[in-house]
Amino acid sequence: MTTTTVQKVKTLGDWAALGIQQHLEKILKHEPEVLADKDPEELHQIRVGMRRLRSAVTGFAPVLDLPEAAQNKKIGKVSRCLGQLRDLDVLLEALHQRYYPNLPSKEQKALKQVFSELDTQRKQAFKLVKTTLESKKYKQFKQQLQQWLDFPRYTKIEQLPIEEVLPDLLLPEVSKLFLHPGWQVGIEQLKNGSNSTDTSTPNGSDSLSAQTVEMILQAEGEKLHDLRKQVKRVRYQMNLFSDFYGTTYSAYLQDMKDIQEYLGHIQDSEVLETVMKDVLKSDIESVLPTFAHVLTESRYQAWQKWQLFQRRYLNTELRLNFRSTLLHPIVDSNSHAEE
Structure with a gap:
């Protein structure tokens, strides 16, 4: 614009x-x-x-x-x-x-x-x-x-004036995002698989095996799918007002895009596997073992990328900074300096 x-x-x-x-x-x-x-x-x-x-x-x-x-x-x-x-x-x-x-x-x-x-x-x-x-x-x-x-x-x-109401328009959806249970998917397994006493953030993606991730997705994958929908809502809404904010806002907007992409990869591979089972009337592991392995590996790689964002967005300081950024739009629209 x-x-x-x-x-x-x-x-x-x-x-x-x-x-x-x-x-x-x-x-x-x-x-x-x-x-x-x-x-x-x-x-x-x-x-x-x-x-x-x-x-x-x-x-x-x-x-x-x-x-x-x-x-x-x-x-x-x-x-x-x-x-x-x-x-x-x-x-x-x-x-x-x-x-x-x-x-x-x-x-x-x-x-x-x-x-x-x-x-x-x-x-x-x-x-x-x-x-x-x-x-x-x-x-x-x-x-x-x-x-x-x-x-x-x-x-x-x-x-x-648009600048006065921007936080009121943006914050409700962001609050829903931060309160979404999808952020907690896999956290318990990460805690149990590490020596960390910090219960607020995961330690790292390498503490879970691909097999464990598959079990988590089977049990709680729907929560991640729903989280992706909320991320998408926030992303589209933030897109509407990017002209009124600076580089920090743009960085959070890019995060939303990346999170949507990685969770989308997980969802797409699960949908693809379901479709294959329905068409072939069989578990794909027996009919298409190579293909099944590739799908599992693809999900695991997407999970590892998603988990980096999960760790970041479970951090209290980041969430506070995100909210603070939304509270301070650029009043002078001619300037796109850092807020």
Whole structure:
């Protein structure tokens, strides 16, 4: 976003409208190519636009008076539909490019059965996306949101200066993040596997074996998956206001991106393993032993990277500094000096 734009956008209402407009434009830009279904990247981009639009609507909820067709739940339905197709694209790309070429011929043959099933599922998912994007409800969503942008309606706090309310918008989601039980996944095993008396942070990723990590993920993997969702909410919301903060804020924002990525690797490999079991009607360890080993190793590497962030974010001083950073936006938007 340009400095000139930031200078013109002063109030909470102004910023809300600008964020919604940018994300809607991104959605509309990629929509024709998604319907053409020639480049998976187009689907990825429209899904990102939809997610960020939903994040903006959620983040600015206290000031927005949106029409029913453009509210959070309606956006969520479209986003989930796009997500089902995108998830299949990610799975197919990973199988074709990352795994298939490195497997023995016997396992490659078994994998072709999976390709066939996933291709069938993808065709069905694309039909649903096409139906959704061509539906009357979706057209109403676009039309009503554009009409709202032409004549925005707000609540009574619309004229509040954006800098004054930024902490109030950001801190609730960050508080949910810090209180999430996902941060505690594996901590007990780390404590039991070390001589440390410090119960607040893990000692290090090398104190747990890959087998132990697999047991932890089997028992508590859903907590990490849900933590990733909260990290994503915080990341998207922080993205909305990066122009009002300095380098420390940017560093925390990058942390959110990295945490989302590493937890995403864990989740993707677990989903992939589940899909393989469903298609092959068998444990993949017996049918695809090489592939099963690669998946386990991939999860373990992602876990080790995630655990570095886990250790950092269980540190009380870091959390205090994170909150303090949010409390001190840059009042002069022309300056991007350190806060």
